[in-house]
Amino acid sequence: MQPLSHIHRNKFPTPFFGLALVLLVSLASPTSSCTEQQKSSLLQLLAGLSREGGLTASWRSDMDCCSWEGITCSPNMTVTDVSLASRGLEGPISPFLGNLTGLLRLNLSGNLLSGGLPLELVSSSSIIVLDVSFNRLTGGLHELPSSTPARPLQVLNISSNLFTGRFPTMTWEVMKSLVVLNASTNSFTGQIPTTPCVSAPSFAVLELSFNQFSGNIPQGLINCTVMKLLSAGYNNLSGTLPKELFNVTSLEHLSLPNNHLEGPLNGITKLTNLVILDLGGNEISGKIPDSIGELTRLEELHLDHNNMSGELPSGLSNCIDLTTIDLKRNYFSGKLSNVNFSNLSNLKKIDLLYNHFTGDIPESIYSCSKLTALRLSYNHFHGQLSEKIGNLKSLSFLSLVNNSLTNITRTLQILSDSRSLTTLFIGFNFLHETMPEGDSIDGFVNLQVLSINDCSLSGKISDWLSKIPNLGMLLLHNNELTGPIPDWVSSLNFLFYLDISNNSLTGEIPSALMEMPMLVSEATAPMVFELPVYNKSPFIQYLMPGAFPKVLNLGTNNLTGLIPEKIDQLKALISLNLSSNKLSGEIPRLISTLTNLQVLDLSSNHLTGTIPSALNNLHFLSRFNICNNDLEGAIPTVGQLSTFPSSSFDGNPKLCGPVVGNHCGLPEASPVSIASAKQFGNLVIFFIAFGVFFGIGVLYDQIVLARYFC
Incomplete structure (x- = not known):
């Protein structure tokens, strides 16, 4: 029998002990590190930066660069990834990064890097992903000669920089592996490149929007047989959509908005894999083809701001995956009932603003239970709102402006039950009806924006409005409301935009x-609109209520009394309009403490006194009007107020100054100076009389005194 110790010694074969010994030795020995060449190349990047985003603490020359922040190495200690996105880096990109022969991915996006994009990176023999988007890089892209060996680059993202010049064409011939090219939001010129379609068989994404590309959409795109995304919106492209483009049936996302494209949409329905179609902001004409129902994968349809017309085709009902229909600002007509919205259960947004649709709002829309935004404004719908709109439990944004709707009381009662509604525009309807009073309306628990303007409504500013707890914007202008402005307005803790102008309010x-x-307060509303909201004058698009200026507009009413002295408390106010009332008294000097003011209109009142010189402290003031009052004194000739035209001061005959062409005479003087001036007249007579007797000596004294008193 063998000793126990001998049995244990021979239980495992000899090779096992050899492997274990190797592992132990490797663990015990110092870890390998990156080469000095790699470390030097990285430190060259750091040395050139004017702001290094705190990298110095990690990128120490006495440490292995594989342990540095943002650096990843392979098992053999080759640097494969440099990931320094959004680090606040400033300065140029070092061309020495091109010496990292094992580098696969370089991400410097979201910094403040400047200068050009080193050719060494674009022509790298190892980099497959290069992302320098969202920086301040300038200049053009270098052309690589066709004799350059094939490069492995698969993804190039240079978007959101300051690149200029003609876009390269030959470079892409050597990019045999290119899949994604994103050069959007720069200032490139020239034509859309088609070279990648031929040289790179896997080329799938071409994103060129927000540049200055021009010319027609090239027919060569037909060679992009696997392209999934073509985006070239916000350029200067022209002509029609080439029929060859419709043969790229792999396309899932076709986005060409805000160009100068024209012609009909014939052939578009061949792109049966389309998920997103965006041709808004062009000059597309004709009808939506009934065959659009063949685009069964379509989720978003954007044909807004074109010259399209005709009725909506019934075939649209077959696009059952649609989430967005945006047809605003066209010439579509007829009844919406041609489309069976009951089939479109995934719809979230419908925008038909500024068209010529007629008839009733089809009740099938109310079966779209996922609908969050519905805009039917500026059409020719009529009648009363159906109670079935209450089925839209997710509806947040509703705009029905300028149709021929009736019965405002019933409309508000129906909508007040919606717990999801945050934005409601129903102006230019309900003509000459009466504003609901008292407790006839109850609800709107989450409503933040309410506009009932231009309805010629009579009645008063009703108390039910005071019970809308989250109201931030209230627009009741251009009605016939009477009575005083209620005190409870100040109890609306989130109200920052109040326009009750052009009514008949008193008190x-x-x-x-x-x-x-x-x-x-400087606080703003955090909500985001489900659809963009437009302000005609000036034409601005708003994506959230908080982007609107803080406004108090009480103009064109019958308000009397003084401008409250405590107006200086409204420190966040951007626009103050008290024009065309019957206000009296002086302009409060403390208005000058409202340093955020950009608009101040006090015109057409009965204001008296002088213009407070302290108003020059309103350095952001861009619109100022105090015409048609009874103000007096000098108009400031320096400072902010001196920058406004005479029309800002007209109708105040007692005002003087170069702006109104009415000279003020002697400058305003102190009481002591005025008394001295009176004495001066007598002294002049005295000295002239004595001049006969005292000759030149007395005349000399007169000149000295005259200089003193002037």
Whole structure:
């Protein structure tokens, strides 16, 4: 029998002990590190930066560069990844990064890097992903000669920089593996490149939007047989959509908005794999083909801002995956009932703003239970709103402006039950009806924006409005409302935009209005609109309520009394309009403390006194109007107020100054100077009389005194 110790010694074969010994030795020995050449190349990048985003603490020359922040190495200690996105780096990109012969991925996006893009990176024999997007890189892209060996680059993202010049054409001949090319949001010129379609068999994504590309859409795109995304919106492309493009049946995303494309959409339905079609902002004409129903994968349809017409085809009902229909600002007509919206259960947004649709709002729309935004404004719909709109439990944005809707009380009662509704525009309807009073309306628990303007509504500013707890914007202008401005307006803690102008409101401006929390505070509303909201004058697109200026517009009413002294509490106010009322008294000097003001209109009142010189402290003031009052004194000739035209001061005959062409005479003087001036007249007579007797000596004294008193 063998000793126990001998049995244990021979239990495992000899090779096992050899492997174990190797592992132990490898663990015990110092870890390999990156080469000095790799470390030097990386430190060259760091040395050239004016701001290094805290990398110095990690990128130490006495440490292995494989352990540096943002650096990844392979098992054999070759640097494969440099990932320094959004680090606040400033300065040029070092061409020495091209010496990293094992580098596969370089991500420097979201910094403040400047200068050009080194040719050494574009022509690298190892890099497969190069992302320098969202920087400040300038200049053009270098052309690589066709004799250059094939490069392995698969993804090139140079978007959102300051690149200029003609876009390369030959470079792409050597990019045999290219899959994604994103050069959007630069200033490239020339034509859309088609070279990758031939040289790179896997080329799938071409993103060139927001540049200055011109010419027609090239027919050569037909060679992009696996292309899934073509995006070249916001350029200067022209001509028609080439029929060859419709043979690229692999396309899933076709986005060419805001160019100068024209002609009909014939052939578009061959692209049966389309998920997103965006041709908005062009000059596309004709009808939507009924065969659009063949695009069964279509999710987003954007044909807004074109010259399209005709009725909507019933075939649209077959696009059952649609989530967005955007046809605003066209010439579509007829009844919406041609489309069976009951089939479109995935719809979230419908925007038909500015068209010529007629008839009733089809009740099939109310079966789209996922709908979050519905805009039917500026059409020719009529009748009363159906109670079935209450089925839209997710509806957040509703705009029905300028149709021929009736019965405002019932409309508000129906909509007030919606717990999801945050934005409601129903102006230019309900003509000459009466604003609902008292407790007839109850609800709107999450409503933030309410516009009932231009309806010629009579009645008062009703108390039910005070019970909308989250109201931030209230627009009741251009109606026939009477009575005083209620004090409860200041209890709306989130109200920052109040426009009740052009009504027949009476009484004084309530002092409670000077305590509106959102006009005292710099806070803004965090909500985002489901659809963009447009302001005609000036034409601006708003994506969220908080982007609107903070406004108090009480103009064109019958308000009396003084401008409240406590108006200086509204520190966040951007626009103040009290024009065309019957306000009296002086312009409060403390308005000058509202340093955020950009608009101040006090015209057409009965204001008296002088223009407070402290108003020159309103350095952001761009619109100023105090015409048609009874103001007096000098108009400031320096400072902010001196930059406004005479029309800002007209109708105040007692005002003087170069702006109105009415000279003020002697400058305003102190009481002591005025008294001295009176004495001066007597002294002049005295000295002239004595001049006969005292000759030149007395005349000399007169000149000295005259100089003193002037």
